[in-house]
Amino acid sequence: MAGKEIDEPSEEIVENARKDRAAKRGPFARLSNFIKQVVAELKKVVTPTRSELFTYTGVVLVFVVFIMALVYFMDWVFGLGVVWAFGNPAVSK
The missing domain is CATH 1.20.1070 (Rhopdopsin 7-helix transmembrane proteins)
Structure with missing residues (x-):
């Protein structure tokens, strides 16, 4: 079965999200950030x-x-x- 860990974002992801919101990046930077977050979430998937x-x-x-x-x-x-x-x-x- 899947792991028993609670799925909460790490401190690093939360801090990066706050910085990104504060910076009001352009559309390409937001897309890049989105892809990085998707990859980070996909690494958590348990097969x-x-x-x-x-x-x-x-x-x-x-x-x-x-x-x-x-x-x-x-x-x-x-x-x-x-x-x-x-x-x-x-x-x-």
């Missing part, structure tokens, strides 16, 4: 292990199949309700 990946994939597939079955069942029930309420047009000909 799941192989077994975790298979577990997560299995959970997602089971959930999707369950939701598909639920929607199919509800569609079938509502279809019966519509036929009951309005009749079957093919039979009334």
Whole structure:
């Protein structure tokens, strides 16, 4: 599983953000700062292990199949309700 650390920005990132806000940099400097912050955040990403990946994939597939079955069942029930309420047009000909 993922690490148990609290995801808080480091002191360095906070200080850099304050300096950047105070300096009111131009658009290219802001873009550069944004990319640096994105890279810093991507370094914090924890890649799941192989077994975790298979577990997560299995959970997602089971959930999707369950939701598909639920929607199919509800569609079938509502279809019966519509036929009951309005009749079957093919039979009334």
